[in-house]
Amino acid sequence: MRQSERCWLSQASFAPASDQATATWHNQSMSTLRYSDTPITMQPKWNADGLIPAIAQDIATGEVLMMAWMNEEALRLTLAEKRTVYWSRSRQSLWRKGETSGNVQHLVAARLDCDGDTVLLQVNQIGGGACHTGRRSCFFYEPDRQDWVLGESERE
């Protein structure tokens, strides 16, 4: 197996995948690769407001915790301080995640995507969770006909 056919982060970084999932992964990865078309370097592409979306993922469980925005300074500080620093669009200021709540996100790995317009941050989430509601993840509304609703399991 070539290195390039493996997960981009070591499987050991995630919760272990089942054998079946791993086998499927490798079979799929061996088809029609166009790796050589890929530029060697990439720069973040900032939107009209100078921001880029950043996805935070729990590296222990794989769960997607939240999506927030970063300006150039926030991304630079995140990489330098090894903890997530976002840009609060509502407050128009830097937002050191967990500064008041204690729910800091320690950065383990960062990746920029193929066209440079989204960042993925793999983190160790400290404290109760990433969400301001106290939940582990911000993604908890389920589709239900016209609405998105709080699932039964998410109600007190």
Added chain:
Amino acid sequence: MRQSERCWLSQASFAPASDQATATWHNQSMSTLRYSDTPITMQPKWNADGLIPAIAQDIATGEVLMMAWMNEEALRLTLAEKRTVYWSRSRQSLWRKGETSGNVQHLVAARLDCDGDTVLLQVNQIGGGACHTGRRSCFFYEPDRQDWVLGESERE
């Protein structure tokens, strides 16, 4: 253990977490919850262009595959057809993921986040991968001083 202290999707949907990760999860989830503050319903918040960011995650491995954008029609079609349909900002048209490549994403679960401005889609990724480069995931550039670079393991 209350339902609300559990992962928002069944652990069985993901690759199994290690016992240690699961224990950490539950301990953290028991602190300072503010579940009762949470609205029962939520609506997607479209940006100035009528779009919302959508994160696609491989439900078998937990890997974050890509981030793309949806307009109202794309999100409606995604939920109705149980496969991802995005809005291509470059082509200004609906983009049925995998229509030409065969790399369709079958939708397993969709979640809207706490403030309604991001969608998470958990999918079964068919074919070689989500990325136009042939890679499984679009997130493969690593930070390296001033640049983001293609890791050694990602080169042909």
